[in-house]
Amino acid sequence: MARTEQQEPRPRDLIIGTLLTKSAMKQDVYRATHDLLGWIKEALAEIAADLNKEVSTKDPRLVIGFTDKGECACEIQVAGDTLLFHMHTNVFRLDQSHSLWRSSYLVDDELRGYFGVINIYNFLTDSFKYNRERDLGYLVARIFLNKEHHFMVQGKRQMGFLYNDLAGNLMDKPGLKEVLYSLINYILEFDLLAPPYDQVNQVTVSEMNELNANMKLTTGKRLGFRFQADGDDPH
Numbered sequence: 001m002a003r004t005e006q007q008e009p010r011p012r013d014l015i016i017g018t019l020l021t022k023s024a025m026k027q028d029v030y031r032a033t034h035d036l037l038g039w040i041k042e043a044l045a046e047i048a049a050d051l052n053k054e055v056s057t058k059d060p061r062l063v064i065g066f067t068d069k070g071e072c073a074c075e076i077q078v079a080g081d082t083l084l085f086h087m088h089t090n091v092f093r094l095d096q097s098h099s100l101w102r103s104s105y106l107v108d109d110e111l112r113g114y115f116g117v118i119n120i121y122n123f124l125t126d127s128f129k130y131n132r133e134r135d136l137g138y139l140v141a142r143i144f145l146n147k148e149h150h151f152m153v154q155g156k157r158q159m160g161f162l163y164n165d166l167a168g169n170l171m172d173k174p175g176l177k178e179v180l181y182s183l184i185n186y187i188l189e190f191d192l193l194a195p196p197y198d199q200v201n202q203v204t205v206s207e208m209n210e211l212n213a214n215m216k217l218t219t220g221k222r223l224g225f226r227f228q229a230d231g232d233d234p235h
Helices: 011-056 104-108 125-129 173-188 205-214
Strands: 064-068 073-078 081-093 114-124 138-145 151-155
Touching: 011 064, 011 073, 011 081, 011 114, 011 138, 011 173, 073 173, 081 125, 081 173, 114 125, 138 173
Parallel strands: none
Antiparallel strands: 064 073, 073 081, 081 114, 114 138, 138 151
16 A cells, blocks of 8 residues: 655645634633733722721821723822733733743643733822823833733732742732732832932923923832843843
């Protein structure tokens, strides 16, 4: 009997296979991430109510409140700080150089290495109150969620190692609330620092007019470490 040669898969078949595996997985990840943002909104509303009951009733100057900002965003104001949560609508593959690619969890199934991402930014509450459009906000953490609802948190300092066990971290509502409380505690630990004198010892007439009208001199909260292109990559 003549041996039948194995045929190479046709491009059409490859396309169908990719759509039914990788593309379908990305839809699953997107839906899971969208659902996670819904959980975050529920949890933040509960946290704001809880903290208000314990704090704001004793000192009304300490305003704590939750705001739903639409389909992809929400925020919680905690006195002088505001945390803004923003869900990216795309799904990302973990960078190939990441050490997790050497873990058995991703070696066994590389599709576990695709994530939805929710970015968390810290702003000064006064930046929004006074519409200071040039004020700086900082990315303090990112929540990564995969198709199996496993998650990790990428961030600076403690936020970079408290929740980095991807294989062991399964997202649920009690665990999410713990992450959110950790984030709030994290930003409250760092104070607004006065800028160096030489950086603010000159001001233009235009800037002073803006300052008088809208309180618009640029302000940012330095969170105890260097940001942006400083060579200090998060975990």
